[in-house]
Amino acid sequence: MPSMSKNDYQLALKAAGAFMHESERFLVISHVNPDGDTTSSVLACALLLEQLGKTYVIVNEGETPAKFGYLPRFSHIRNLQKDEVAERFSHVIAIDAADSKRMGNVRYLFNDDARILNIDHHPTNDEFGNVNVIRTDAAAAAEIMYELAVANDFTLNPELAVCFYTGLLTDTGGFRYSNTSPNVLKIASELLQYGLKPGELAERCLEETTLEHMLLLRRSLQSLAITHRKQVASLKVTREDLQTTGASSEDAGGFVNHCRNIEGVEVGVSFFETEAGHVKVSLRSRSRVDVAEIAKQLGGGGHARAAGCTLTVSIDEAERVVYGKLREALGVDSDE
Structure with a gap:
């Protein structure tokens, strides 16, 4: 699918911000086999919800890579294969899931009338949300999450910065892949002002192995x-x-x-x-x-x-x- 026009994209970002005000409690989900971008993006979403005084549950079908354990709120991610969630949710935020199937077996957590905010950058996304923020020319979901935060006047801080930067870093292969746009580097530069250590983050995300x-x-x-x-x-x-x-x-x-x-x-x-x-x-x-x-x-x-x-x-x-x-x-x- 083609990317949104600039005006439609800004309207979608505003609609996403409005969605985050609709309820007091949210289910936040990513895609199966989570990577650095989806992990950092759902955690950034959690931090944004906290700024609004909202509560949330973050779930994933399967294990989240331990190497991203340095990210804030990492311990809040619940593995549905090991941790039963009895609650049902009326408001769901899905991030970086190319289609509804990529969310995994999580629909049993949705109320029948659940509303879904779908934030993604995959061209194959099937717009399964009630509110869809799809920018296919974004390098990472984290790029969209950063722009969502800015468009809705959230307060940027070191915790959000490390999440956004990790998503950009991992989905661009350390700013080496062809999706490394001027916008990506501009955002990364702005995030470094929050005291991030790019060498250490690159080591942890891209270099260190077992x-x-x-x-x-x-x-x-x-x-x-x-x-x-x-x-x-x-x-x-x-x-x-x-x-x-x-x-x-x-x-x-x-x-x-x-x-x-x-x-x-x-x-x-x-x-x-x-x-x-x-x-x-x-x-x-x-x-x-x-x-x-x-x-x-x-x-x-x-x-x-x-x-x-x-x-x-x-x-x-x-x-x-x-x-x-x-x-x-x-x-x-x-x-x-």
Whole structure:
């Protein structure tokens, strides 16, 4: 979907601010398999609600990466796989969820007449909210959250600054990806005035890793395959790989980038067997292939250069299906 006009976007930001005044209590949710942007954005939302004197519950279907534990209110995030929430909510704020399915199994927490504020930057967003703030040319959900705060006269402070900066930092790959716009750098510059330490944040978010991550990467690289006339590089991570290395799901993050970064490769793919018969597929492209379109065809979503989906098949069948979609996109068979 195209991005909003500047005027419509400002109206949507104001409508989002009005939504945050409608109730005294809110459910705040992100997407499954949360990353730095969605985590920092929901926590920024919590801080904004606090400024209004509102209360909230933050939930996610699954574990939130521990490396973002430095963010304010991180301990407030509840993992629905471990922590039952008996309450039902009339007002829901969904952030960085490309479509309603990306919220996971959380709808049982909604009242039948629940109103939803949908804040997102994915082109594949299906506008599932009663109020939608969608800016597809934003580098990160955190960029929109910052602009929401400014448009509605919230008070910026060091806690909000570290959330906004973390979201920008992680979704632009340390301000290296093509989504690093002048606006992103302008906002980052303004946030640094709140005493942030960019070197330390970059170290924690982008550089530091675990031994288990390295052991898992070493093992999974043995599955590296170069296909489609050397235009596709892929690797697999199985449940056996996790068990052998003692790694967690979090330790498998970022593997797809090693594939895409190979010279001459257009599309990088990682296949991660999260459980028997369930495979998380991550796709990254260099310049020509719209991987969001491929992911959308397979029930997922994302951006033109970074997208993903989850397939309920074996890992070998997932490879066959994705390879078939890449054959259509590239005009080249996997075995050529």
